[in-house]
Amino acid sequence: MPKPIREGTGPRHVAIIMDGNGRWAQSRGRPRLFGHHAGAKRVREIVEACPDAGxxxxxxxxxxxxxxxxxxTEVAGLMSLFRRxxxxxARALMGENVRVRFIGDRVRLDRKLITLMDELEVMTAHCTGVNLTIAINYGGRDEVAxxxxxxxxxxxxxxxxxxxIDVETLPKYLDTCVLPDPDLVIRTSxxxxxxxxxxxxSAYxxxxxxxxxxxxxxxEEFAGLVGAYGKRERRFGGVIA
Structure with missing residues (x-):
């Protein structure tokens, strides 16, 4: 079990459920894919904000x-968006020293997308800055299965x-086996x-x-949520003296 964390310690690992792209587009009278393209651009800004946020x-x-x-139509558009x-x-991520990994079941994805994913992981394997993990065709239950x-x-x-077999065994078989557990999960929309x-x-x-x-x-909103996390006392079932 994780050790209690005192106030003032920020999250090392943040996970985000990026929700609301379709509604954002529809509220502007545009197709849902327009929102997904806007959302993809937002990813860059949040990745760039990570180092300053710790x-x-x-x-x-x-x-x-x-x-x-x-x-x-939407699924095909999303797959095209991922490839693009x-x-x-790719080059910008390498330039910013970002290491990229993908999690999820790749079997159902098209060959070109899988190849691009593999190549990006290899191209950024030497990077030592932010570790960006992208979940594509991912589901928690599917991953555990x-x-x-x-x-x-x-x-x-x-x-x-x-x-x-104990609680330390199964994580070694998960897609995220080389990653620490998330400290903070954010869902938008x-x-x-x-x-x-x-x-x-995300148990803790x-x-x-x-x-x-x-x-x-x-x-700015991302940094605010990260800062607010640092004011929490995380006991993990224990007591902070």
């Missing part, structure tokens, strides 16, 4: 396993004994639910639900 890891929820239920974003931002299958396979093949995002990892995270639609979420 945030070392940023994880963003770009596309969930449930988002396939949206219209074919990676192609356009996939991790459990891998764990069960190791047991079946004799690489792991059942009695060796006024919705107060976690939407199947980092279910295992603090949550902030804000009314701002994602394309309007500024670096």
């Amino acid at each position: 945030v070392r890891y940023l994880t963003i929820f770009a596309f969930s396993t449930e988002n396939w239920k949206r219209t074919q 974003y990676i192609t356009k931002e 996939r991790a459990t299958r891998r764990l069960a396979q190791d047991v079946a093949e004799g690489r792991l004994r059942p009695e060796e 006024g919705e107060a639910r976690i939407s199947n995002f980092l279910l295992w990892q 995270a603090e949550y902030e639900f804000v009314d701002t639609l994602w394309p309007d979420f500024t670096a």
Whole structure:
């Protein structure tokens, strides 16, 4: 279990459920994809704000396993946006010393997008600044199910004994195995639910639900939420003396 954290300590890892792109566009009489493009531009600003805010890891929820239920036009547009974003931002991310990782099940994604994701991870593997993790075709339950299958396979093949399995074992099989758990999870757009995002990892995270639609979420608001986190006493079930 994590140790209690005293007041004044900021979050090292912030995760964001970037919600509200479609509503932002529709309120302006534009198609939903217009909002997704605006939201993609906002990502750059928040990534750039992380160092000054003391945030070392940023994880963003770009596309969930449930988002396939949206219209074919919107899904195709999002996949095109992801490909264009990676192609356009790759050099800038390297220049800003940002290391990029992707989490989620890649099986359903198109080959070109998977190739771009793989290439960006390799291109930024040497970067030592902000660690940006992008969740695409990601769902917390799906991740745990996939991790459990891998764990069960190791047991079946004799690489792991059942009695060796404890709460420290499963995280080694999760998509986020090389990342620390999030300290703070932010959801924009006024919705107060976690939407199947980092279910295992966020067991001890603090949550902030804000009314701002994602394309309007500024670096200043981000810094304010990070600062407010630092005033909390996080006991993790214990008592701070």
